[in-house]
Structures are given as C-alpha cells and as structure tokens.
Amino acid sequence: MYKVIGTTKSRAFRVMWLLHEIGEPFDHITALPRSEEAVRFNPTGKVPSLIDGEAVLTDSVAIMTYLADKHGKLTAPAGTVARARQDAMTLWLIDEWDAILWSAAKHSFVLPEEQRMPAIKASLKFEFERSTTQLSNRLDGPFLMGDQITIPDILACHCLNWAIGAKFPRTDDKLFHYAKSLRERPAFQAASAT
Template sequence: MPQYTLYGHGRSRAMRVAWMLEELGQEFDWRPVLPRSGEMRRISPLGKVPVLVVDGTPLRDSVAIVQYLADSHGALTAPAGTLERARQDALTQFCVDEIEGALWTAAKNSIIHPVGLRVPAVKAVCRHEFAVALDTLAGLLGAGPWAMGERFSVPDILFGHCAAWAKLAKFELPGGPVGAYFTRLAERPAWGRVLSRLADAA
C-alpha cells in the first residue's frame, strides 16, 4: 500500500485531499504545516499547501492530487478517455473557475494579500459571482444525489469543500436542490472523519 503524508493546515485545500483519502479508506499522516513556512518550502519550492507526499514523492495542487488519488485507486472517478470523464472534468473545472474562484479572490482581499494591497470592495463582486455560479450549478445537477448522478466522484468533493469554505467566509448558501445537495455532502461519513481529525488535533 502507498504511504501518504499530507501537508497543509485544516483551513486550507488540504481538507479536500484528506476527504478523498478518507473516502478511499486510506491511512495517512496529516501534518498541519502553514504555507510558505520553512518546512513547507523544504518539501516544495512553491511553499504552497497542500502537498501530498506519496512514497517519498511530493505532489502539488489539490485538484491534481484528488484526481490522482481517484485514478490510482480506480474509485470515485470515471475512466480517463471516456465521455463520462469529460463530463466529470467539466464539472471539476466549473467548480474551480466559477465557485472556488470567487471564494479565493475574496480570501485574498480579506486575509491573504498585504493590507495595503487588499481591495475590500471586490468582495461584493465575489459574492455576486458566487451566487450566479450556484444558480448555474442548480441547472447542472441532475436527478441523482451527486453531481454525476448516482456515482459520488471527484467534483462532489470539490463542491462540498467549497460549500464548507463558503460557510466560514459567511457567503450565503442557497436552499432548494443545491442546498439539499450541499447537506448530503456535509453528511458524508468520510467528511465527518476529516472534521473529527481536526477536532482531535486542536
């Protein structure tokens, strides 16, 4: 079995990697390292989190890591080269571009950028873009319980993590089908185990 070590604190995109590992039933060591710390830069020259070290090899970028894990374990993903995978990848990109993009821009102008470079007024634009993206998501969700229908997959982890991020950022989440979908995601046992690990480490 591969040996996994996850680097990244509990209020970062490391959460989605931990969620995928829990969904796959994989054991992993989780080290809550801060971005751009000395330890993080020794692991990855970018200094960004998360990084997943797999048998001594560091992997960067949370979306790439989550998809790698799904592919390598043959679970929670459509096979590469299929139309279903193209649909799945399109949902992944939609989440990153439209939903996460609004949250990340707001975060950069709240806590990430130096104070003198922050533009607080842009957060109103981010909230608008976020709301529009969730309206679009309502049209993308089909009759199944998950983004791809009956099968829980990579985009669900990304959407679910963004919903949790939005709550922390005090972005308004909708009711209706999208709200019900987010509730189902939050009730996943694997997500509960991620939150329990964070609580135990606090």
C-alpha cells in the same frame, strides 16, 4: 503510506476526505500555508502536498485526480466521455467557485493591506451567486455526476463550506441540502476529525 501536508482548514481537507472515501490510510503533517514545513514540500508554500514514496505532488485537484485514478475510485475512467464530463465539471468548479472564493480571501487577509480592495467582494459574491444558480440547475441526483460520489462532489462541498465561512450568502436550498448530505458522510466526518 501517503503523507498529507496541510491543515483541515485548507484545501488539504479535500485530499484527506478523498483518502477517507477510498479507504487509504495516511499520515497527516500539520503545516500552515507559507510555513517552513509547507515550503519544505512545496517551494511556493502552498498546501496541500502529498508524499507518495519519493514523489511530492502539489495542488489539491491534481492530487485528488492522481489518487482517484491510481485507486480506480471516485472517478470515471480516463479516456471516456464520462471522464471528460467529470473533468469539465471539476474545471468549472475551480473557475467559477474556487477562484472566486480565493479572490475574496486575498482581498480579506492574504494580500498586504495596502493591496486589498474590499469593494471587490460585492462583485465576487454576485458572481458566486450566479454560479450557484447554474450549478443547482445542473444537479440532477444525489451527486453531481450521477449516483456515485466523485471528485467534483468533494470540491463542490469544500467550496460551499468555504463560502459559509467567508460569509457569502446562502442562496440555494437545493445545494444547501446537497452539501449537508455530503457533510454527513463518514469519510467527511473522519477527515474533519483529522
């Protein structure tokens, strides 16, 4: 059985949600970032980590991609044009949303106080809003890649939820309703209760 190390208030939530979507059981080991338990599985102290037998995997997107490929769910097959487009969307979300939200978090509470630059958050919110408009224009169906939920949907919804928690402005009704429909999925609800 898989083991997921992290908390539901971290990127580990993405992995737990994906596991619920694909119907794979897992044990959850609660560990805060940089805690002794987190460092035990990842020397950087970052979460999540996934234990699969003897293997320890890190990075939420790498873990999600591994699991989706291994079980043949929530992903286009490797080596296809559809997969290349899916990977492009995943990487765009990491670059344009996740990285911006992480930078805002670093300048809010992660970095030592003397290293924080609160003024940067205004430009980060501007960048996020611009990217939100771009993503909204690309959303042409119930999910980002068409008629089926895939890794980019989990990533996008998690980032939208993170943005709400970080007090980024809600700028797009289309994406708000898209994320709301994802949050209503049974697998999302199950992961939230983990």
